[in-house]
Amino acid sequence: EAEKVGQEKLMANKSQYTTYQTLGDLNLSFPKFEKISNYKRELNIETAIASVSYIGDGALYKREIFSSAPDQAIIMELTSEKASAITFTANMSRPGNKATIEVDSDGNITMTEHINNGNGVIFYTRLKINPNGGTMTFDTTNNTISVYKANTVLIFLTASTNYNGKDAKALSKENMQKVSQKGFEPLKIDHIKDYQYYFKRVDINLGKTDTNQVALPTDSRLATFKAGSTSDPELLKLYYQFGRYLLISSSRPNSLPANLQGIWADGLNPPWDCDYHININIQMNYWPAEVTNLSELHLPFLNFINDLRPNARTTAKKMYGINGTVAHFATDAWHYTEPWGKTDWAMWPMGMAWSCRHLWEHYLFTGDEEYLKTTAYPAMKEAAQFCNGWLITDPKTKKLVSGPSISPENKFITKDGAVASMVMGPTMDHMIIRDLFNSTIEASKVIGTDSIFRIQLQKSLTKLSPTKIASDGRIMEWTEEFKEENPGHRHISHLYGLYPSNEINIKTPELLKAARKTIDYRLANGGGHTGWSRAWIINYFARMQDGKAAYDNLIALLQKSTLDNLFDNHPPFQIDGNFGATAGITEMLLQSHAGEIHLLPALPQAWGNGYVKGLVARGGFEVSITWENGLLKKVEILSKLGNDCALRYGNNDKIIRMTTEKGKLYSFTEGMLK
Ligand code: FUC
Numbered sequence: 206e207a208e209k210v211g212q213e214k215l216m217a218n219k220s221q222y223t224t225y226q227t228l229g230d231l232n233l234s235f236p237k238f239e240k241i242s243n244y245k246r247e248l249n250i251e252t253a254i255a256s257v258s259y260i261g262d263g264a265l266y267k268r269e270i271f272s273s274a275p276d277q278a279i280i281m282e283l284t285s286e287k288a289s290a291i292t293f294t295a296n297m298s299r300p301g302n303k304a305t306i307e308v309d310s311d312g313n314i315t316m317t318e319h320i321n322n323g324n325g326v327i328f329y330t331r332l333k334i335n336p337n338g339g340t341m342t343f344d345t346t347n348n349t350i351s352v353y354k355a356n357t358v359l360i361f362l363t364a365s366t367n368y369n370g371k372d373a374k375a376l377s378k379e380n381m382q383k384v385s386q387k388g389f390e391p392l393k394i395d396h397i398k399d400y401q402y403y404f405k406r407v408d409i410n411l412g413k414t415d416t417n418q419v420a421l422p423t424d425s426r427l428a429t430f431k432a433g434s435t436s437d438p439e440l441l442k443l444y445y446q447f448g449r450y451l452l453i454s455s456s457r458p459n460s461l462p463a464n465l466q467g468i469w470a471d472g473l474n475p476p477w478d479c480d481y482h483i484n485i486n487i488q489m490n491y492w493p494a495e496v497t498n499l500s501e502l503h504l505p506f507l508n509f510i511n512d513l514r515p516n517a518r519t520t521a522k523k524m525y526g527i528n529g530t531v532a533h534f535a536t537d538a539w540h541y542t543e544p545w546g547k548t549d550w551a552m553w554p555m556g557m558a559w560s561c562r563h564l565w566e567h568y569l570f571t572g573d574e575e576y577l578k579t580t581a582y583p584a585m586k587e588a589a590q591f592c593n594g595w596l597i598t599d600p601k602t603k604k605l606v607s608g609p610s611i612s613p614e615n616k617f618i619t620k621d622g623a624v625a626s627m628v629m630g631p632t633m634d635h636m637i638i639r640d641l642f643n644s645t646i647e648a649s650k651v652i653g654t655d656s657i658f659r660i661q662l663q664k665s666l667t668k669l670s671p672t673k674i675a676s677d678g679r680i681m682e683w684t685e686e687f688k689e690e691n692p693g694h695r696h697i698s699h700l701y702g703l704y705p706s707n708e709i710n711i712k713t714p715e716l717l718k719a720a721r722k723t724i725d726y727r728l729a730n731g732g733g734h735t736g737w738s739r740a741w742i743i744n745y746f747a748r749m750q751d752g753k754a755a756y757d758n759l760i761a762l763l764q765k766s767t768l769d770n771l772f773d774n775h776p777p778f779q780i781d782g783n784f785g786a787t788a789g790i791t792e793m794l795l796q797s798h799a800g801e802i803h804l805l806p807a808l809p810q811a812w813g814n815g816y817v818k819g820l821v822a823r824g825g826f827e828v829s830i831t832w833e834n835g836l837l838k839k840v841e842i843l844s845k846l847g848n849d850c851a852l853r854y855g856n857n858d859k860i861i862r863m864t865t866e867k868g869k870l871y872s873f874t875e876g877m878l879k
Contacts, residue, residue: 412438448787492788529591606630617687693730740785756809
């Protein structure tokens, strides 16, 4: 009944599909070689440079391509060991064939389109080719540029849209003028310096792989993995750092957050509109940001949450008649916040409340009180206001419950055999609200504001329906022991309190035991079958300090849900699993969610010897750990903020408590920690 009313009365009609799309294609056509050998395509994630090389009719040819953040352009250099050997024709194209493509007076190819039949953005793309030697001709009938027998060639590509009021035509032209004045070497040096400023903060070593195996192409190494021989720790290292490469390459300050495909969407209709699903996906994209020392790259998401607030305020008022802010299961670059589609995935008003966890986490890692006061707390407060106004008293239990809502995308069988999803008080709602209220209370204390509101939240917390354990020992997903329609569902939403939140931890053994039963049950029924679900499970097992289970699920992720280029697979390609797994590997090595820095909480036997450098713990500590034969050898902790810290190693009960000085390095060996 509720489902029917919800479907008819609460779902907005989403008339406008705002899909993130490919910009277009740069096509280079080369003459036929009689004989080609030694063909190699590579992405070097130490320098973020892609390259292609091959021997054509006895001469070596090479292309190097990179996308430069400092110079806001894609740059490609074509070289050959043979003089006057570079010949090709270049053009631009875009699926849909609606773009206007011209060769302009500067000899650039320009491509522009007001996409989505004029409902989307306007973009401008420019292509400039600088040959050294040889000749270059322009064909304005088919908008191509041909280069003939050059020694080397530089290609520049700039692009901009009018999103947020930018002048796409002028900006793409201005960037082209700047980038085409710089030589390839300075461009490459600036690009590498900019990229490595982020990338080199963390180093990791999970063990040695046989050199013959390392020399194989990535897809062959993955195939070996899938065939069952998984002793390739350097592939895990590559996969881990690939996750950091992807975040550095898709989430820079002042840009939009990484979406379902990061920035790598194919075609005009990528899966799920390549939007921002905020019922696990965008949150998972940012799980590695703080812990793998990429805190600035969290800002696109944190600023995006603030950009949601105006619409979220309107939706709270219009749809619920409540002050504060609310968003549902998904949004996009235009920040819509109302639900649309089917209640069993859309009737979920927790999108803003969960996202606010990221605002608080950024403060916990950086200690930035100005950011807390101006950016984080105002958004957290409004989300908490909505939740506090939305909770109602359950007539039976007299406890506060949320609703109507769902436990993301799962359904249950009602007593009379119907299948439903909408319900009062799904467990995940209460875990998210508990988390939000606790962090909003803490934030208001740090800032020294809103003491009345704080007391209201504290009162609500005491009455909020608690996390319950069912008769079969699992964490209850709903307020009653409903049978799941899909016991192996990819969402394990009712363990939000285990990860990313922290209400279930080593200090709550009963709930921890029930969480274990919950995961085992989901896995026994086929759970973890999408990349992101498997990645979440790695984090779950790491939080339960089960290194073997975490490791086994990491292996399963690579074997079952990873594409040949190491992109995560839902299927289809969806990037959140890459980020979730990099966070999961980090969580196996370092945790700091329960008021202490926990070293090697879930180190699997498979990683007998290794090290990790530059990870970050809450409270502003940079941590580097070396281990041998599965035992901690040395840990170095840089205190960036001068906070107190409590240290725990492995599954020892001993806690070392200490005050620290800002900027000082502290070292411990295993003996000192036991
Ligand atoms: C959520 C998930 C789906 C998919 C989509 C983009 O709805 O339940 O599996 O990842 O987001």
